[in-house]
Amino acid sequence: MKNFNVKPKVYFGTDALNHLCELKCKKALIAADPFMVKSSTVDKITEQLDKAHIEYDIFSDIVPDPPVEVIIKGVQEAVKFKPDVLIALGGGSAIDSAKGIRYFCQYVNNELNNEMKEPLFIAIPTTSGTGSEVTNFCIVTDKQKGVKYALVDDNLTPDQAVLDIELVKSVPKATTSETGIDVLTHGIEAYVSTNRSDYSDALAEKSIKMVFKYLLAAYENGDDEEARTKMHNASCIAGMAFTNASLGLNHGMAHALGGKIHIPHGRANGLLLPYVIEYNANLKNLQGKINHSSAAYRYTEISKFLGLPASNQFEGVRSLIAAVKILMNKLNLPKCINNCEVLCENLDNEIHELSITALNDRCTKTNPRIPEIKDVENLFKRVFSKE
Known part of the structure; x- marks a missing residue:
């Protein structure tokens, strides 16, 4: 028997980012690579969150081919901040990092008996390539061994994806x-x-x-x-x-x-x-x-x-x-x-x-x-x- 999963709800078209100001939540953790912050691209996200009066924190230690160490730091940030929505902004590395953070948070919560609930997961791609915003794949790198591991689990699939053309116009x-x-x-x-x-x-x-x-x-x-x-x-x-x-x-x-x-x-x-x-x-x-x-x-x-x-x-x-x-x-x-x-x-x-x-x-x-x-x-x- 086979199955076909259509879990993510996809928001696309003109002004798709406006969906963020409709969120019913209190705290959002944004996972983005440093360039998203330096280029002020992340401001397009925070502006929407400000409209909805949503408190936010930005985790920007993300690097290409996300290693285990970065994901661990992200988990620590999430456990401390306790967001009820996790927003991934960037290419495949940012989205994969956020997937890893959300995935491993559940194990940390169980170990610590933490009261943090599993956050709503929203992926916002800034490149047109990985498709990671709608997949149950996550690629994690072990730098010491020089190996990439493909994690596959339905819990890695974002709950929502936001495709806004404004985020890819300036891609080199x-x-x-x-x-x-x-x-x-x-x-x-x-x-x-x-x-x-x-x-x-x-x-x-x-x-x-x-x-x-x-x-x-x-x-x-x-x-x-x-x-x-x-x-x-x-x-x-x-x-x-x-x-x-x-x-x-x-x-x-x-x-x-x-x-x-x-x-x-x-x-x-x-x-x-x-x-x-x-x-x-x-x-x-x-x-x-x-x-x-x-x-x-x-x-x-x-x-x-x-x-x-x-x-x-x-x-x-x-x-x-x-x-x-x-x-x-x-x-x-x-x-x-x-x-x-x-x-x-x-x-x-x-x-x-x-x-x-x-x-x-x-x-x-x-x-x-x-x-x-x-x-x-x-x-x-x-x-x-x-x-």
């Missing part, structure tokens, strides 16, 4: 491209996941179409409100798809790259995507009979609804790979890890360790093709290559 071009490719990877992996369903398929398909139609426009002109709005929505829609269908090897490998050699998540996904599609499709072993559940068939379906050449599965898969590469080239994204200026003292050892980490990642469990260690190592070698 590089961030727009990397987060946009992250959206595409979410949609494609959800569409071929072994845990997909008719419901997740519909969302994944819509997000993929929106990325190919609007990402380049948002990248080339950040003031294009239609493109920005559509990409913000696409990110959320893809998040709804993969929180139900899960992801695959692409994300397992990307998490390994982020944890070990600190390649930004969206960039890592883009580097890997063409190679993982080719591997999952297993074109060399295609049989004459069409298998409607195979990855090659699913990738071909994507090519068809994108209007790409797809008279057979081989052509369909190749068309999708080509389309991804063309889009990445137009977005000025790197084509191999060596272009990311990372240093590896012993590449073979690094690749072996990365591969083990990727295989053990929770996302890899729903990959359409079951990988072996040698398969993942070969993929990493290709992505590291200068070819």
